[in-house]
Amino acid sequence: MNQRISQxxxxxLCSLLCGLLLSASVAWADETCxxxxxxxLIKGQEDYIHVWTLGEPGLGDGSDKLVTIDVxxxxxxxxxxxxxxxVGGRGEAHHMGFTDDRKYLWAGGLDDSKIYIFDVGxxxxxxxxxxxxxxxxxxxxxxxxxxxxxxxxxxxxxNLSNSADKGGVTGLALYNNKGRFISKYDMPTATVGGxxxxxxxxxxxxxxxxxxxxxxxxxxxxxxxRSLGEVVADPEAMKHFGSTMVAWxxxxxxxxxxxxxPGAPLEIRWALGPGQNWAVTAAALTSKIxxxxxxxxGAWAAKEVGTxxxxxxxxxxxxxxxxxxxxxxxxxxxxxxxTHYFDLTDPEHPKETYQKHTGRQINxxxxxxxxxxxxxxxxxxxxxDKAGADNEQVLRGYRWDGKELTSxxxxxxxxxxxxxxxxxxxTAKPSGQLAYADTAR
Amino acid sequence: MSxxxxxxxxxxxxxxxxxxxxxxxxxxxxxxxxxxxxPRAGSYVLQKIQPIADATLLDPxxxxxxxxxxxxxxxxxxxxxYTYCADPLGCPFAYNTLxxxxxxxxxxxxxxxxxxxxxxxxxxxxxxxxxIGRYQEMVKRESGMEWDVLTARSVxxxxxxxxxxxxxxxxxxxxxxTPRRTLHHMLKMFLxxxxxxxxxxxxxxxxxxxxxxxxxxxxxxxxxxxx
Numbered sequence: 315m316n317q318r319i320s321q322x323x324x325x326x327l328c329s330l331l332c333g334l335l336l337s338a339s340v341a342w343a344d345e346t347c348x349x350x351x352x353x354x355l356i357k358g359q360e361d362y363i364h365v366w367t368l369g370e371p372g373l374g375d376g377s378d379k380l381v382t383i384d385v386x387x388x389x390x391x392x393x394x395x396x397x398x399x400x401v402g403g404r405g406e407a408h409h410m411g412f413t414d415d416r417k418y419l420w421a422g423g424l425d426d427s428k429i430y431i432f433d434v435g436x437x438x439x440x441x442x443x444x445x446x447x448x449x450x451x452x453x454x455x456x457x458x459x460x461x462x463x464x465x466x467x468x469x470x471x472x473n474l475s476n477s478a479d480k481g482g483v484t485g486l487a488l489y490n491n492k493g494r495f496i497s498k499y500d501m502p503t504a505t506v507g508g509x510x511x512x513x514x515x516x517x518x519x520x521x522x523x524x525x526x527x528x529x530x531x532x533x534x535x536x537x538x539x540r541s542l543g544e545v546v547a548d549p550e551a552m553k554h555f556g557s558t559m560v561a562w563x564x565x566x567x568x569x570x571x572x573x574x575x576p577g578a579p580l581e582i583r584w585a586l587g588p589g590q591n592w593a594v595t596a597a598a599l600t601s602k603i604x605x606x607x608x609x610x611x612g613a614w615a616a617k618e619v620g621t622x623x624x625x626x627x628x629x630x631x632x633x634x635x636x637x638x639x640x641x642x643x644x645x646x647x648x649x650x651x652x653t654h655y656f657d658l659t660d661p662e663h664p665k666e667t668y669q670k671h672t673g674r675q676i677n678x679x680x681x682x683x684x685x686x687x688x689x690x691x692x693x694x695x696x697x698x699d700k701a702g703a704d705n706e707q708v709l710r711g712y713r714w715d716g717k718e719l720t721s722x723x724x725x726x727x728x729x730x731x732x733x734x735x736x737x738x739x740x741t742a743k744p745s746g747q748l749a750y751a752d753t754a755r
Numbered sequence: 756m757s758x759x760x761x762x763x764x765x766x767x768x769x770x771x772x773x774x775x776x777x778x779x780x781x782x783x784x785x786x787x788x789x790x791x792x793x794p795r796a797g798s799y800v801l802q803k804i805q806p807i808a809d810a811t812l813l814d815p816x817x818x819x820x821x822x823x824x825x826x827x828x829x830x831x832x833x834x835x836x837y838t839y840c841a842d843p844l845g846c847p848f849a850y851n852t853l854x855x856x857x858x859x860x861x862x863x864x865x866x867x868x869x870x871x872x873x874x875x876x877x878x879x880x881x882x883x884x885x886x887i888g889r890y891q892e893m894v895k896r897e898s899g900m901e902w903d904v905l906t907a908r909s910v911x912x913x914x915x916x917x918x919x920x921x922x923x924x925x926x927x928x929x930x931x932x933t934p935r936r937t938l939h940h941m942l943k944m945f946l947x948x949x950x951x952x953x954x955x956x957x958x959x960x961x962x963x964x965x966x967x968x969x970x971x972x973x974x975x976x977x978x979x980x981x982x
Contacts, residue, residue, distance in 0.1 A: 350960045353923070353941045414958065415923045415941060466943065466956035467804055467921050490805050491921050497802055522960045523788035565966070566799035591790070747925040751914055753934045 347583060347635065347680075349464040350522055354416045357683040360740035361386045362396075362438050365709060366421045367733045368696050369404040374731035378407035378423060380432055380441055381732055383725055385689075385711060385740075393711065393723030395730055397440050401430050406539070406696060409737045411462025413469060413491050418444070419739060420469055422459030424695070425539055427451050429459055429471070431493060438741035447493050451477045454487040454498040458535055463518040467491050472518045475534035482534035482554055483513035499567050501529065502560060507571035507613070514556030519582035519593060520564060526614070527564045528606060530579040530595055531556020542698040555599060559606065561614040573616040575604050581633055582606075585640025585661070592661055594619075596634050596645060601625035603643075605661050620664040622654060623647050632694055633678045637685050646672075646679045648694050653679060653719065670719050672712075674704040680738045681714070688712045688719060692727075693734030707734050789963045796972035801954040807947065808919040810912065812875065812905040815888030820905060822916065823951055829871045829901065830974050831947040832856065832967070835922050837878040837938060838890050848962070849942055855964035860971065861899045869949075869978075870971055871901035875916070877924055877938055879907040920945060920953075948974050 348355065363385050369377040382397035401407075405423025412419055417435025422428070429447040436442070450471070451457050458474030468491060473484045485500040502511030514531030521527075532538070533555045537545050545551045555578045561571040577600030584593045592607035603620035622645050623629035629647035636643050636658070643664065645654040653676065655668040678691045691709050693699055699707075707727040712719040727735045809823040826833065834853065840846035853872060860866045874894070876882035882890075884906060891904040907913040917924055920943070927937040944962065946955040955970050957963075 351958055353958070413921075415921060417923070466958045466961065467953070468802070468956075488802065492805065494805070496804060523790045525791040525793070563794060563799075566794045568799070744925070747939060748928050748934050750910065750917070750924040750926055750938070753910070753926045 347581065348412060349414070350520060350584075350586065351414045351466055352412055352416055352464045353414065355683060356740055356742045359386055359388075359742070360682060360687075361389070361742045362740065363680075363689060363709070364410075364419060364432075364434065364441060364739045364741065365691065365735045366407045366410045366737045367727065367735050368407045368693060369400075370696075370707075370728075370733045371404070373728065373733060375400050376404060376733075377402055378404055379732065380419070380421065380430075380443075381727075381735070382439065382441060383709065384439070385687075385723075387722075393725065395725060395732070398732065399432065399441055399443050401428075401443060401446070403428075407733075407736060408695075409460050409462060410739055411469070412464055412739065414464040414466050416741075418491070420462040420471075421737075422462065422471070424458045424460065424474065424535075427457045427459060429493075434741050438743060445493050447489070449495060450487060453495040454485065456484050456487055456498065458484070458538070459487070460516060460532075461518045463520070468496065470518060472515050472529060474515060474532055474538065475536075480535035482515075482532070482537075482556060484515040484534070485513075486515070486518070486529070501531075502569040502572055505572070506560070506569045509558065509572040509574055511560065511569070511572045512556055512558050514558065516556065516578075516580055517582045517595075519584050521584050521586060521591060521593070522564075523586070524591060524608075525564045526570075527562040527567075528582050528584075528593055528614075529560045529562065530575070530582050531558050532578050532580060532598075538695055539697055542695075559595065559604075559616060561606075571614050573606065573614065575616045576600060577602060579604060580631075583634055583636035583643070585636060585658075587640055590640050594634065594636065594643065594658070594661065594664075596622060596631040598630055598632060599628070601629055601631055601647070603645075603656070603664050607661075617662075619662055620656065620666075622666075623650065623652065635679045635681045635688075637681065638683050642685065644679045644681060644688060646676045646690060648675055648677055651676050653688075653690060668717070668719075672710060672719070673708060674706050675700045678737055680740070682740070686714055687722070688714050689738055691735040691738060693736050696734060699734060707732075709735050709738070789965065793966050793969040796969050797976035799973065800977070801946070801948075801970060801973060804953040804956065805919075807951045807953065808915070810907075810916045812907050812912075812916075813879075813884050814903075814905060815884050815891050817884040822905075825873055825903060825905060826947050827951040828949055829869055830866075830949060830971055830978075831871050831873050831945075832971070833873045833875065833920075833945040833947060835877050835917070835920075835924075835940060835943070836874050837876050838882050838886055839936075840877075840938070848959075849944065852944070852962050852964050852967070856967050856971075857898055857900060857902075859964070859968040863972075866971060866975060867900050869975060871903060872898070874902070874904045876904070876906040877913070877917075877922075877940060879909055879913055881936075882906045921956075946970055946974070949978055 365381045377400040379400040384391040405426030410421035419432045431445040432441040456473035461472035488496040503513040516530040516532040557576040559573045577597035579595040643656040653672040656664040711722040836846040887904040923941045927935040944957040
C-alpha cells in the first residue's frame, strides 16, 4: 500500500510539473467566442465551419439550415459546401453555441424561438439534427433566443424579447444538456448598484476566476423583425434599444451592478490572461468600443475607449472577435462593409491599425485561435439586410499575416441556393482517439 | 533528484503527446484561478440540473449496487476515474481537489456525517472489484469520511451511465488504429443532493475546492431548512 501511495504522489508531482510546463500558454479567449467551460479548443487548423443560415423564400428549399463548409486547405473539397441540414421551416436563424463537451451545437431562431440541437461530435463533417426545443416561450416567457453559452452540463440562453409585448424586456433561460428547462433569470429593471436596468438582453460572457457574468442589451422582436429603414425612421422605435450592461454574481445568478453603456452594446469578449480580467464590447448605434474592468475598489466600471469608423455615418459595428492573447480585435461594420483591426495592447486606448472593404454588407467575423485565418459572413437579420445588388450573401475566408487580409476562398450562398449566412462555428476531425463505445466488447 | 528528473521527463512526454494528438487542445493542466470570495453558503440556490438515471454497478466485494442507492441519503460528490490514470488533466488533478475538499468536510462535524465521495471507475475491464477494493482501502484509510468506490460489470453496462452524466470518454489510438489502454476524459465532478438530483457540475475551469465546499454547505443548509 505504501508503494501505491508513493506512486500516487509521483503522479501528482508529474501533474504539477506538466501544469507548470503548460501554464505559459494558458489563455482563455475565443476561437472566436466560446465559453470558457467548453472543452477541446481548436488551436491548430480547423477542418469545418458550420454556418447557421437563414432561409430565403424562393431560394432552394427556403428553410433555415446548418451549412457545413470544408475549410482545411489540405482537403480536396477545400472551400466547398459539404453538408446542409435543413430544419424544415424559416424562423430567423441567428446564433448558436456548443455544449460544454463540444459534441452538440444549439442553434436558435429569433422569430419562432425554436432551438435546434445538432450532433457535430459523431461526425463533424456530417451534422445531424437530433432534437428541437419549442417550449422556450411557454417555460420562460422569453422569445428570441440569441446567445447559447455553455455551462457544465447546461446551456444558458440569452434572449432578446418577451412573449407578452415583444419588446426588449427579457432574460436568461437555463436548460440542461438533455434539453430540459431548468430555470429563468429576468434581466434587471430595478436600480442595481445605483443604475436603473432597462431589462434588455443580448450577449453573455463569463469570467470564472472572478465569478462574474456580463450581459449586454439590444432590442426586442418589435424592432428586429421590422425593416431597418422603418425602425430608423420611427423615433419611438429608436427609443427601444438597450443602453446597459449587467454584471452578475455567477454562482448566485443575481445581478450585482447595472452599467450605463448607451447605443446597444452587443458582443462581449473577455481577455482572461494573467493580469487581464477585462472585457470589451462595441455599441452598435454609437459606434464606440467600451472597456469593462474592475476599479480599485473591485466594482465593475464601463468606459468608452475608442471609436469605430465615423459614428455620424452609423457604420453599425455588428460583431467583434478578440485574439487569443487579448491584444487584437477584429470589428465588422455592416453598413460600409469594412473589416477593422484594432491593436488592443493598451485596452484603455485601442488603435485602429488596419481596415479592408470585405463586402457590400458584412456581419459576423470569426478568427482561428492562432489568428492566421479570418472568416466573415454577410447577413445581419432578414429584415435588416440590404436590398438589390447590395444584398450579397457570402462567406469569405481570409489569411491574415499581421499586415494584410488575403482572400482564400468564397462561398456564394445565393448561387448555392442556401440563404443568408449568419453565425459561424468551427469543428475539427477527431484524431488519435476512438469513441469509447466503439471499443466496448 | 534523479526521481525529480524522471518525473519531469514523464510530464514532458505526456504534454508532448497531448499536443501531438490533434488540432484540438484538451485544455490547461493548471488549477483554475480563483479571485473572488464565494457568496455566503445558503445565500443562493443551486440549480436542479438533472436526476440520476439508475444503473446496477459493482462494489469492491463484487455485489450488485444500485447507483441510485449509492447517490442518495447523503450529499454526494461523484467523480469518474480509473486506478492507473496518470493524465495530468484527469484523475490526479481530481484527487488533489478532492483531498482539499475532504479536509473541509472532515473538519466540520455537521458535514462529515452527511457527505460522501463516490468514485466510479471508467475502466471496468481493468478495474475489477478487487482492484477498486485496493483503491478504496487506500482512500478510506486517508479520508476519515465515507468514500465509496464502484465499478461496472462491463463497458457496455457503464456507457449509458456515462452518457447520462455527459461524461465524455475516448480511447487513445495507436498508429495502427487499435485502441491503447489510455482513456481520455473531460474531468468533471458532480455534486448530488440527498434526493439524487445533480445540483452542480465542476469542470477544469471551475474546479475550485473552496467553491465546492461552499456548495456542499449550501446543500446541507437547504436540507436542514426542509426539517
